[in-house]
Amino acid sequence: MNTPPQAIVIGGGLAGLWATLRITDSGFPVQLFSLFAFKRSHSVCAQGGINAVLDTKGQHDSIHQHLIDTLKGGEYLANQPPVKSMCEAAPGLVRTYERMGVAFSRTAEGLLDQRLFGGVRNKRTCFAGASTGQQLLYGLDQQVRCRESRGQVSVRVGWEFLSLLQDADGVCRGIVAMDLQNLEIRAFAADVVILATGGFGQIYAPQTTTSTNCTGAAASRCYQQGAWFANAEFFQFHPTAMIGRDKTRLMSEAARGEGGRVWVPRQPQDRRNPSVIPESDRFYFLEEFFPAYGNTVARDEASRAIWHVTRELGLGIRGSDRVYLDLTHLNPAFVTQRLGAILDIYRKFAGTDPLTTPMEIFPAAHYPMGGLWVDFERDDNGGMRPDSPRNQATNLPGLYACGECDAGYHGANRLGANSLLSASFAGRVAGEAVVSYLKGLTPRSPLPEAILCAAVSKQQQLNAVLLRAEGHENPYRLHHELGALMTAKVGVVRANAELIVALDDLRELEQRAARIGLDDRAVWVNHSLVFARQLQDMIHLARMVAASALARDECRGAHYKPAFTMPLPAGRFAGDPEFEDYRTRWQANNERWLKTSIASINPDADPILRYDAVDLSVHPPIEPRDYR
Amino acid sequence: MSTINLRIRRQDNPDSQPYWQAFSIPAAADHNVVSVLLALRDNPVTTSGERVAPVIWDHNCMEEVCGSCAMLINGVPRPACSALIDSLIQPIRLEPMPKFPVVRDLLVDRSCMDASLRRVKAWIEIDGAWDTGLGAPRIAPVAWSANYLYSRCMSCGVCLSACPQFGSHSDFIGAAPLAQVRLMNAHPTGRYDKTERLHAIMGAGGLSDCGNAQNCVRVCPKGIPLTTAIGELGRQTTLQALQDLFGESTPSL
Numbered sequence: 001m002n003t004p005p006q007a008i009v010i011g012g013g014l015a016g017l018w019a020t021l022r023i024t025d026s027g028f029p030v031q032l033f034s035l036f037a038f039k040r041s042h043s044v045c046a047q048g049g050i051n052a053v054l055d056t057k058g059q060h061d062s063i064h065q066h067l068i069d070t071l072k073g074g075e076y077l078a079n080q081p082p083v084k085s086m087c088e089a090a091p092g093l094v095r096t097y098e099r100m101g102v103a104f105s106r107t108a109e110g111l112l113d114q115r116l117f118g119g120v121r122n123k124r125t126c127f128a129g130a131s132t133g134q135q136l137l138y139g140l141d142q143q144v145r146c147r148e149s150r151g152q153v154s155v156r157v158g159w160e161f162l163s164l165l166q167d168a169d170g171v172c173r174g175i176v177a178m179d180l181q182n183l184e185i186r187a188f189a190a191d192v193v194i195l196a197t198g199g200f201g202q203i204y205a206p207q208t209t210t211s212t213n214c215t216g217a218a219a220s221r222c223y224q225q226g227a228w229f230a231n232a233e234f235f236q237f238h239p240t241a242m243i244g245r246d247k248t249r250l251m252s253e254a255a256r257g258e259g260g261r262v263w264v265p266r267q268p269q270d271r272r273n274p275s276v277i278p279e280s281d282r283f284y285f286l287e288e289f290f291p292a293y294g295n296t297v298a299r300d301e302a303s304r305a306i307w308h309v310t311r312e313l314g315l316g317i318r319g320s321d322r323v324y325l326d327l328t329h330l331n332p333a334f335v336t337q338r339l340g341a342i343l344d345i346y347r348k349f350a351g352t353d354p355l356t357t358p359m360e361i362f363p364a365a366h367y368p369m370g371g372l373w374v375d376f377e378r379d380d381n382g383g384m385r386p387d388s389p390r391n392q393a394t395n396l397p398g399l400y401a402c403g404e405c406d407a408g409y410h411g412a413n414r415l416g417a418n419s420l421l422s423a424s425f426a427g428r429v430a431g432e433a434v435v436s437y438l439k440g441l442t443p444r445s446p447l448p449e450a451i452l453c454a455a456v457s458k459q460q461q462l463n464a465v466l467l468r469a470e471g472h473e474n475p476y477r478l479h480h481e482l483g484a485l486m487t488a489k490v491g492v493v494r495a496n497a498e499l500i501v502a503l504d505d506l507r508e509l510e511q512r513a514a515r516i517g518l519d520d521r522a523v524w525v526n527h528s529l530v531f532a533r534q535l536q537d538m539i540h541l542a543r544m545v546a547a548s549a550l551a552r553d554e555c556r557g558a559h560y561k562p563a564f565t566m567p568l569p570a571g572r573f574a575g576d577p578e579f580e581d582y583r584t585r586w587q588a589n590n591e592r593w594l595k596t597s598i599a600s601i602n603p604d605a606d607p608i609l610r611y612d613a614v615d616l617s618v619h620p621p622i623e624p625r626d627y628r
Numbered sequence: 629m630s631t632i633n634l635r636i637r638r639q640d641n642p643d644s645q646p647y648w649q650a651f652s653i654p655a656a657a658d659h660n661v662v663s664v665l666l667a668l669r670d671n672p673v674t675t676s677g678e679r680v681a682p683v684i685w686d687h688n689c690m691e692e693v694c695g696s697c698a699m700l701i702n703g704v705p706r707p708a709c710s711a712l713i714d715s716l717i718q719p720i721r722l723e724p725m726p727k728f729p730v731v732r733d734l735l736v737d738r739s740c741m742d743a744s745l746r747r748v749k750a751w752i753e754i755d756g757a758w759d760t761g762l763g764a765p766r767i768a769p770v771a772w773s774a775n776y777l778y779s780r781c782m783s784c785g786v787c788l789s790a791c792p793q794f795g796s797h798s799d800f801i802g803a804a805p806l807a808q809v810r811l812m813n814a815h816p817t818g819r820y821d822k823t824e825r826l827h828a829i830m831g832a833g834g835l836s837d838c839g840n841a842q843n844c845v846r847v848c849p850k851g852i853p854l855t856t857a858i859g860e861l862g863r864q865t866t867l868q869a870l871q872d873l874f875g876e877s878t879p880s881l
Contacts (some may be wrong), residue, residue, distance in 0.1 A: 349691075474671075
């Protein structure tokens with residue numbers, strides 16, 4: 001080989017840009033593909049912050065505690081060595097961001113400030129005003145632009161990944177991609193491919209906080225070519241999101257923390273203006289259901305209670321999927337000072353003022369813990385071995401995944417402010433792993449022209465079929481049906497009977513998606529065509545999510561099936577026979593279900609599911625979770 | 629009003645002639661321009677009953693943070709996701725942002741902004757993307773507050789489209805990249821490359837092409853004090869010019 005080995009990175013969010021930086025740090029060239037300018041990536045939507053133990057707040061915070069919080073938050077479903085390494089790397093990642101010029105908020109002394117975030121006791125979250133994700137992404141964007149101007153990175157913005165190029169041994173040797181302007185389809189040979197394409201909240205649209213491009217199509221395409229997908233049934237729903245017609249915008253948990261009260265009118269279909277509904281006609285259901293915690297009950301409990309009140313009791317505002325989050329009883333000056341960012345976003349997009357009118361909110365699909373299965377190599381210290389080519393590798397040789405599209409770090413539920421961390425860390429690790437992979441490659445003959453041509457022609461054929469199709473289904477309307485179906489039957493609360501129906505419905509939707517007729521036949525910037533392709537990939541993912549949810553008969557983290565709850569015995573503690581009986585059942589359940597679910601494609605049928613042991617070598621679960 | 633009425637300027641490709649189409653959809657609470665365009669995709673029929681290709685436009689986050697969806701709405705450049713229908717006079721006129729080449733319909737090519745950021749070296753030089761064990765030098769909270777304003781620029785292009793000096797008739801790079809020079813030059817290590825950045829904006833198409841119309845600061849959706857940045861850069865470039873002329877003896881910045 002005369003030319004140096006080439007890497008392809010797909011995705012210009014935090015993970016993809018980190019991987020790009022680390023690969024170019026080692027002198028290997030990168031071709032970086034993105035649907036749009038990197039600054040448009042969904043990473044910018046993360047507002048809250050990035051967790052890193054700096055212990056600068058006099059609270060004796062420790063990396064060990066960060067690890068424990070992350071593992072427990074995920075109900076032990078995450079493999080522990082990668083989580084350990086992530087928590088250890090967090091301070092260094094933040095320092096590196098800081099050197100890139102990221103505008104982290106400062107203390108009076110000019111040092112990095114840290115704040116408290118959900119689910120933990122210590123101030124551990126670095127933040128940059130109210131736009132941390134945006135600031136981190138811009139820091140990386142600037143570094144990549146610098147390297148691009150030095151010729152180390154070639155950027156292909158406005159190209160969409162369509163399929164992997166695999167040689168006769170199944171090794172990934174490049175990609176097929178489409179120019180989103182002229183619809184040209186081309187093969188790009190490379191020696192390794194990194195997928196960093198984010199999550200797939202759009203299968204729940206519009207009841208999702210994710211951007212419209214978070215379709216998961218790229219990950220789905222890899223799955224359809226044989227990549228394993230892990231823990232697909234775990235999707236985090238954020239309880240307090242502002243339902244919009246086009247998307248659902250996140251209202252930070254701080255609104256409840258600072259005294260916001262959640263309620264609905266006691267009478268169904270009460271059409272009165274909320275301000276004239278007297279106290280006696282208001283149902284403060286979180287306060288009634290959870291007297292000890294009231295409105296500040298944990299995220300998943302709040303989501304389920306809202307679900308129960310709207311979908312099961314039919315008490316949603318004006319019969320809709322909405323409940324009030326009320327700040328109007330609080331001192332306006334206090335609310336403005338503490339919750340300014342929330343007030344701004346609500347006023348801007350709802351057009352009403354939360355200081356005088358209660359906000360209307362509902363749970364929304366926020367973050368998939370599941371994603372492409374990725375490997376790791378454990379080192380002697382119990383963490384991930386640095387630079388191992390196994391880290392972040394999918395089961396397809398030569399294909400790596402990192403960021404929200406991987407299943408690596410959050411187990412059954414994700415801790416607040418750990419997503420910017422995992423995206424950054426996984427991207428960095430993937431970049432380093434790929435460097436080792438490239439260094440270890442022995443010279444190979446180029447991919448036969450016939451493989452390239454066949455792969456390109458297959459995709460061209462798909463375009464041609466869609467452009468000619470005379471079906472009557474509109475891809476956008478099918479997408480609404482997909483989102484409604486997933487929200488209703490594979491959402492916050494799950495039941496096997498409904499999941500079975502959901503799988504039937506999804507099969508039907510899949511067939512209908514094959515009968516699409518496009519309103520746009522142009523071969524220039526045809527968004528309908530692009531979306532029709534993505535829709536089919538979303539339905540694939542949705543089927544896998546539903547099948548994985550059906551198979552897991554337990555409650556763990558974000559996956560909740562009321563038929564399989566296992567409540568702690570009230571008033572009984574360790575030593576009491578009733579508690580010990582509970583412990584035995586808890587252990588038996590872990591024996592059966594504390595497993596990574598792994599889905600693999602089964603053409604024309606539901607996915608094949610298997611269950612792998614979780615690496616619990618750092619901090620095995622001995623005690624049941626008990627927040628009493 | 630029971631319907632939302634729009635007039636949209638369409639253009640099939642960069643070389644074809646623009647034309648107008650009218651659409652209307654049933655009114656409903658909490659619509660914004662993006663949600664209306666999304667609704668139109670479900671049934672792209674004009675008010676005269678003609679079935680047409682759905683309108684092409686750019687959008688992603690719909691929280692006014694990704695910068696994608698900027699367009700000309702009733703003659704004003706702004707992000708479409710935060711343009712609430714109730715606040716707009718109807719029929720609502722949607723046009724592509726001026727000054728940028730039209731790709732199709734409301735989609736424009738803003739890649740020149742990326743080129744400008746490369747030209748002015750809008751980045752902090754670092755040794756590599758690894759941990760050195762050291763953070764950057766301290767930053768006073770008051771300096772942070774000023775810098776943070778500029779670091780929220782999402783390259784939406786609104787300031788450029790409103791600028792009389794910017795466009796195909798000139799080389800002027802416009803306010804957005806200039807503000808990034810202000811930001812990078814204020815950073816404790818970014819200032820090491822201050823001279824290079826200032827030289828990049830001292831030539832043709834640089835700072836002196838600003839006509840001081842101040843449109844940029846009026847339309848910026850993030851309220852970035854763009855004209856303040858341009859004023860500060862005026863002082864910096866003047867001092868730099870003196871330093872270039874007289875060499876090291878000039879007091880350093």
